[in-house]
């Protein structure tokens with residue numbers, strides 16, 4: 001195991017060059033999960049209405065290396081790092097890349113949950129952005145659980 005004394009968390013937003021279909025997203029996720037697991041990287045990816053929000057966390061150097069690769073990925077553009085901060089513990093320790101496609105037509109999120117990230121970039125306050133990201137991840141964990149129980 002890598003020492004956990006230099007964990008870094010980065011949150012960025014970006015815009016798909018052209019809308020991602022389910023197959024394209026599935027392929028991106030399959031590859032990312034396998035690679036992230038090998039590199040001890042965790043995080044989450046949200047995609048909605050042509051926009052991505054990704055949190056990546058892990059050993060600082062590996063996070064930075066991957067970000068440099070992702071930044072040159074031609075499938076998206078306008079990448080903006082909104083948060084980059086050292087962390088004590090992983091927020092997404094159990095995920096090599098949690099993902100939930102959020103249908104635009106879906107019913108509004110219940111009170112207390114955020115279901116959009118359109119305003120994230122407008123907020124100049126990193127802690128507000130982090131809070132928003134946490135709310136988002138919580139919301140899609142709930143949805144994931146619901147989808148799993150629906151499938152049963």
Ligand SMILES: Cc1cc2nc3c(=O)[nH]c(=O)nc-3n(C[C@H](O)[C@H](O)[C@H](O)COP(=O)(O)O)c2cc1C
Nearest residue numbers: 031032033035036052054066069070073075076097
């Ligand atoms: C929005 C977005 C998020 C991505 N996230 C990851 C990721 O978490 N891990 C990863 O390995 N690649 C990720 N990629 C893919 C990388 O940009 C790059 O294509 C990949 O690392 C190259 O892997 P390969 O050399 O195995 O093809 C992402 C790409 C995009 C557009």
